[in-house]
Amino acid sequence: MGNYRDLRAKLNELEGNRILIMDNNNLEFCSQHDDVYSSEEVFKEYDMILIPDWVHREISHSQKRLHYLASVPIPYFIVSEEEDYPELVGYQELRLLELFFHASSAISPARKLYSTLKKFYHEHDDLPESWIEDFYEEGFEVTSGTDLRKNAGETSILVLTYLLLHHFSLVNRKYHHFLQ
Secondary structure, three states: OOOHHHHHHHHHHOOOOOEEEOOHHHHHHHHHOOOOOOHHHHOOOOOEEEEEHHHHHHHOOOHHHHHHHHOOOOOEEEEOOOOHHHHHOOOOHHHHHHHHHHHOOOOOHHHHHHHHHHHHHHHHOOOOOOHHHHHHHHHOOEOOOOOOEOOHHHHHHHHHHHHHHHHHHHHHHHHHHHHO
């Protein structure tokens, strides 16, 4: 994984940056109706697709979804929560933890795990090396015998959306300030 640098390079190449953050359910719908919604038609308005790693894990449970994704005619990036998200937030991991907290369902085990991680941070002035992995492993209920975790993909999408908006608005602000 670790696609941040490749993603950043691709964003710098593009003019419009029309980005789609892919959700498993949307891809499932498109793959079931490929005869009506060809990937060329569905994705023609986008410059690129971003897929959080946890969403890609959900997609990977179906060969049909993987096949449909492979037919998409625009570049897509699988964005790692563990490697790329910290870089997008400038390695401010407590800030990233706060984003995960706010993006998680109020009744999920993730909220309880947040308290444990925040307490750890205050005691050690750092988070455990594997805190993001632990957050996903322990913070979301397993929905079947597979690796699927209820609401993990949605949480990843929300956090990625905020990170991109914040990160690239800062970049644009610096650029705009430079031009004045």
